[in-house]
């Protein structure tokens with residue numbers, strides 16, 4: 361039998377912080393209500409990282425779980441790709457910090473920056489290295505501490521975001537399974553509708569934020585909402601068309617968890633029922649690039665996806681960026 365060089369997910373892991381921030385707690389912080397937040401977003405609570413814990417520690421927990429789930433040791437990992445919009449440091453990168461923490465001494469490590477679509481961009485990058493036989497085992501770790509970049513005086517954003525980390529190990533999988541089709545895209549010309557400045561800020565960045573506090577997320581919510589609702593349905597349909605399957609062949613769509621109404625709009629466009637759109641938004645809020653791998657790990661733990669099932673993961677976010685990948689699940693239960 362010839363060796364397959366098809367790339368697929370062979371291990372998953374995730375972690376959410378213990379501390380919860382509920383809608384009723386937010387009612388005491390800004391002028392909002394539990395009813396408004398649930399009706400307009402679907403979110404009830406988010407998890408918040410302890411202020412003494414660096415992001416890379418949380419990322420390392422998710423990474424270790426994914427490596428164990430793959431039946432590997434950290435020393436087996438050839439490449440680590442990390443994604444985050446809230447790194448502890450610009451340098452060392454999150455991937456290098458995770459490498460040190462988990463003692464993956466044989467790995468090359470770098471970060472990919474694509475905001476909430478980061479996991480899909482990393483997956484597409486990792487896939488190339490496996491299929492061209494450069495690397496065998498690749499760890500993708502997506503970790504976010506959005507509570508550190510949220511203005512808790514801005515009711516338009518502070519109700520949305522939470523913290524968490526998810527990871528996946530990619531390796532070679534049986535033919536007929538693995539990553540079937542991926543699309544990634546960027547619309548840099550529209551990037552100013554969702555920003556998180558770092559070392560440089562322009563006048564618009566300052567004007568958009570409260571009290572000149574610039575290192576926080578600002579968003580034109582309705583622009584992002586319209587973009588996300590349209591792109592999610594379109595890109596899911598495109599990856600399915602590329603493989604020649606219909607939505608009836610898809611066990612689950614696993615979207616970036618931003619707003620329940622975005623997921624409902626996309627479900628309507630795709631003519632697919634909401635029970636095939638996985639969501640944990642109610643309990644996590646939006647955890648940017650970590651949301652998709654956290655969902656995949658939850659679904660795997662709950663036994664919702666079986667070997668041979670087709671799923672579409674789909675993301676959208678800052679940049680603007682978007683992407684989707686159709687996978688045939690390769691793992692046994």
Ligand SMILES: CC(C)(COP(=O)(O)OP(=O)(O)OC[C@H]1O[C@@H](n2cnc3c(N)ncnc32)[C@H](O)[C@@H]1OP(=O)(O)O)[C@@H](O)C(=O)NCCC(=O)NCCS
Pocket residue numbers: 391392393396397400401476515516517519579580581582584585588618619646676677678
């Ligand atoms: C942010 C978001 C929830 C706002 O919901 P919306 O229905 O579009 O609400 P709008 O922004 O139109 O605001 C409607 C009103 O609600 C108010 N409002 C906004 N946030 C509120 C809150 N937390 N509580 C109560 N009222 C709120 C607004 O101030 C506005 O009041 P006004 O009409 O008096 O000015 C929604 O736009 C959204 O989810 N956008 C996409 C966000 C996203 O996915 N971002 C990440 C992408 S990765």
